[in-house]
Amino acid sequence: MxxxxxxxxxxxxxxxxxxxxxxxxxxxxxxxxxxxxxxxxxxxxxxxxxxxxxxxxxxxxxxxxxxxxxxxxxxxxxxxxxxxxxxxxxxxxxxxxxxxxxxxxxxxxxxxxxxxxxxxxxxxxxxxxxxxxxxxxxxxxxxxxxxxxxxxxxxxxxxxxxxxxxxxxxxxxxxxxxxKGFAWISCEVRGKSAHGSRPKEGVDAIVHAGRVLQEIDKLSKQLMNKHHPILGSPSVHASLINGGTELSTYPDYCRLDWERRTIPGESKQDVEKEVAAILQKLHDEDESFRASAELFFWRDPxxxxxxxxxxxxxxxxxxxxxxxxxxxxxxxxxxxxxxxxxxxxxxxxxxxxxxxxxxxxxxxxxxxxxxxxxxxxxxxxxxxx
Ligand SMILES: [Zn+2]
The missing domain is CATH 3.40.630.10 (Zn peptidases)
Structure with missing residues (x-):
């Protein structure tokens, strides 16, 4: 034809x-x-x-x-x-x-x-x-x-x-x-506002968000152990951060959003567990660490x-x-x-x-x-x- x-x-x-x-x-x-x-x-x-x-x-x-x-x-x-x-x-x-x-x-x-x-x-x-x-x-x-x-x-x-x-x-x-697929995660870190001169009264939400960032950095290295023959490794990166009120105040709130790119075989539940494990670990290390996270958008690989x-x-x-x-x-x-x-x-x-x-x-x-x-x-x- x-x-x-x-x-x-x-x-x-x-x-x-x-x-x-x-x-x-x-x-x-x-x-x-x-x-x-x-x-x-x-x-x-x-x-x-x-x-x-x-x-x-x-x-x-x-x-x-x-x-x-x-x-x-x-x-x-x-x-x-x-x-x-x-x-x-x-x-x-x-x-x-x-x-x-x-x-x-x-x-x-x-x-x-x-x-x-x-x-x-x-x-x-x-x-x-x-x-x-x-x-x-x-x-x-x-x-x-x-x-x-x-x-x-x-x-x-x-x-x-x-x-x-x-x-x-x-x-x-x-x-x-x-x-790859992807997940968008938003995390709210709670602190306690106080006058900047009174460290015993304040809990610094931004510094605590920094701990989350360190865990994301560790995770991004761990993910290199996973491998897909065509796609390579999955990944994670921080995307948005927002917090604080003014220079002289302990911030009581910081929001941190990140993106996780997934390879076939990784499920939404897997990523949710990964997020929960990060927050649990940080809370176990320091009881004053308080945060919640939500996986708010998901696309399958x-x-x-x-x-x-x-x-x-x-x-x-x-x-x-x-x-x-x-x-x-x-x-x-x-x-x-x-x-x-x-x-x-x-x-x-x-x-x-x-x-x-x-x-x-x-x-x-x-x-x-x-x-x-x-x-x-x-x-x-x-x-x-
Ligand atoms: Zn297109």
Whole structure:
């Protein structure tokens, strides 16, 4: 079968997407959110003849779903990409006026991940133009808010099921199969306020918070003994600290927040126990140490087996197109793949090459988008036939 990616159409589509500001308003108050982008994509998917739904989530956020129905009896495949971007302030290039130069498309979201959204669409168009009739459904999902709290994919997995999924985050045309999870912990250390000249009456909450920091430092060294073959060690770091009232007073309160990055096999309960053990130890050493802590946000780590049919199918398509064996890779950051995998859908990560995601100069490499679209098209045809 002949699957042809319309290169110029793909480039024009990605440039159109970059022109639409979809900065996440939870990250940058001036960001408009995903609504305009969603309306644009909705029109595009309707034009392609897909079954289309625009699913509002709140005033600015929504998902767009485009379904290419199969004839029945085949396996279904869900492709996922987020429409939002991080802030476009502090960029060294015009964020929403895409320039195509030296085989690169520049602009905010070009690599993360409007290039991928274009490639997802180009893949389905190639299948349609080739006249291929698939047995299984292809579900194109364009979601909101991945860069903040992933409310888009959270909504999506409540309603949609598929036999496998590809999250099209940039992976340098390798296949991502694992990434870390994370936990956010807030700790309130209680002291006793007193005049600065009366040490017997005061308990210094900030100094006590310093003891917690020392334990975090020890923990970060202990965590190096844990190891994942692709991700390496889990980690912990202090993030925020706040306390004290004025120079001449013993502080009665200090709040300390930290982040723990986890590897597969580490559970929320494990991290909660680790936190409790730190506070218990400090209290045992000094009865005047009083603190409480809460694990207030948790995201699971993600890992998929390389025996999964979607991995194997995608790997063959990569080899056919690129003439090389794709690397089995890990992502440094967290992605929506964790939520989709958690919902029981085997999920891999696959996307283009480029640089500068979240940075001052962001670009995606044009040929990698064409390759990506061709690889997705072949993967869909094999997986859903
Ligand atoms: Zn992304």
């Amino acid at each position: 002949k699957l042809h990616i319309e290169r110029d159409e793909l480039i024009a589509l990605v440039q159109d997407l970059i022109r639409i500001d979809s900065v996440n308003p939870y990250l940058d108050a001036d960001g408009p959110g995903e609504r305009e982008m969603a309306v644009y994509l909705q029109a595009k998917l309707v034009e392609m003849g897909l079954e289309v739904r625009l699913v509002p989530i709140n005033e600015t956020a929504c998902n767009v779903i485009g379904m290419l129905r199969g004839t029945g009896g085949g396996k279904s495949l869900l492709l996922n990409g987020h429409m939002d971007t991080v802030s476009a302030k502090r960029m060294d290039i015009p964020p929403f006026e895409p320039v195509h130069e030296d085989g690169k498309i520049f602009g905010r979201g070009s690599q993360d991940m409007k290039g991928s959204l274009g490639a997802m669409i180009a893949a389905v168009e190639a299948i349609q133009k080739a006249g291929v009739r698939l047995a299984g459904d292809v579900i194109l999902t364009f979601v909101a808010d991945e860069e903040y709290k992933s409310i888009g994919t959270e909504e999506l997995v409540k309603e949609y099921r598929a036999d496998a999924a590809i999250v099209c985050e940039p992976s340098d045309l390798d296949i991502g199969v694992v990434h 993600y890992e998929v087996s390389i025996e999964e049919p979607i991995f194997l199918t995608l790997e063959v398509a990569c080899r056919n197109r690129l003439g090389r064996v794709p690397r089995i890779s890990g992502f440094s950051g967290w992605t929506d793949a964790a939520l989709i995998q958690e919902a029981g859908i085997p999920t891999v990560l696959f996307g283009p090459t480029g640089a500068g995601l979240h940075g001052a100069i962001e670009y995606v490499e044009t040929e990698s988008l064409v390759d990506m679209a061709a690889i997705l098209a072949e993967t869909i045809c094999e997986f859903c036939r």
